[in-house]
Amino acid sequence: MRIFLTGATGFIGSHIIPQLLDRGHRVLGLSRSDAGAEQLEAAGAEVHRGDLEQPETLASGAAAADAVIHCAFDHNFATFFENTKKDERNIAAMGAALEGTSKPILITSGVGIGTPLNGGTATEDVLNPHHANPRIATELAGAALIARRIDVRTIRLPQVHDTSRAGLITPLIAEARRAGAVAYLGEGQTRWSAAHVRDVAKLYVLALEKGEPGARYNASVEEGVSARAIAEVIGKGANLPVRSIMPDEVERYFGWMAPFAGRDMIASNAWTVARLGWEPTGPDLLSDLAALDYR
Template sequence: MRVFLTGATGFVGSHILTELLAHGHQVLGLTRSQSGAEALERAGAEVHRGTLEQPETLASGAAAADAVIHCAFDHNFDAFVENTKKDARVIAAMGDALEGTAKPILITSGVGIGTPIQGGPAREDILNPHHRNPRIATEFAGAALAARGIDVRTIRLPQVHDTSKAGLITPYIAEARRAGAAAYVEDGSTSMAAAHISDVARLFVAALEKGEPGARYHASAEEGVPFRAIAEAVGRGANLPVRSVGQEEIEYYFGWMAGFALLDMRASNAWTRERLDWEPVGPDLLTDLSAMDLAVAQEA
């Protein structure tokens, strides 16, 4: 297939690109810059110029391909809510280009959106409309496309990691440095699902090749890593004290990430593994954190 890949030069997208090419697909990669275009050409992809601020440029990319994998997202968390709305507009525009065809579009969300209202690990069969993560806008946009008969498949990401980045944990490291301690809240029992980037890239391609319209897939290799263990790994690697803090101290120790500090982000992957014959094999989160140079780790 000729696949239009947004976010093709990013952390997740660049690994998906490699996996797509290894499976014999052609890739039309989105970029906004000349340096991005050169990177795509070196990787063996075609170049499509466009930006998230101009949804029509992504719509034309979708129209020119046999399938779409959309993993681009503006990670400026100072404007997180607005950026989720921007993502919804982009998905709607690409949906317009795909309507009336059988072309699939894979969109990217977070595992927390599948958390049951009564609590427990997130599941693929649940869309929690009351979840506090503004990224719910992405799934609402996907549901609107599905209602129009468009083949939408949702990939929900956990904390995606290797030895250079680790999802929300990467900016958490920066906040820990600022605050002078790697903090966890109370007993640190809230957890984060996680997966190595290589496993995540394989899942995207499996969902493209074997996925079902309307399905949601969890790219969570580990159902939940306790946040206390994460804080302890960060403390060791960054040479910071590790501290339990009360809820009244969350804003100081977590900064802009305060809204995530109390969220339990566990996620089951049993249904995904069965349906896509997906078996994660990459290193676990704590292994990668122990090998990460936390003195130079930068915010994703």
């Protein structure tokens, strides 16, 4: 198949490209710059010029392909709410280009959207339309397409990592340097799910080839890694002190990430593994954090 891949030059997208090519697919990668186009061509992909600010350019890419994998997202957290609305518009535009066909579109969300109302482990069968996380806009946009009989499949991401970056933990390290210490709240029992980027890329391809219309897949490998364990590895690697803090100190040590300090983001992958036969093999989160180049 010819796959239109948004976010093709990004952290996850750049790992999806070789997985797709190895499976005999062709990749039409979205790029807004000459440098991005060169990167895609060097990776063996075709180039589709476009921009997240112009939904029509994503729609034309979707129309030119047999399937869509939508990984692109504007990760500027200063405008997070606006960025979720932008994602909603882009999903709607690509969906309109696929309407009346059997072509699938894979969209990208977060595991937290699958958290039950009373808290606990996120699962694939849960979708709370009133979820407080603005990223719910992505899944509501997908649900609107499903209602129009468009084949939408959702990949929910945990903290995706390798030895160069690790989801929200990468900006957490920057906040720790600013504050002069790596902190965790209370006893550090907050837990975040995680997966190695290569395993996440494998899951996208499996969901494309074996997935079901309307299904949601949790890309979590580790159900939950404790905040204290994460902080201790970062402290050793970055040569920073590690300390427990009280709720009134969260903003000082976490900055704009304060809302995440005490939020569990744990997720099961049992249903996803059973449905797709996903077999993760990558390193765990703490191993990658220990190997990170903190210079």
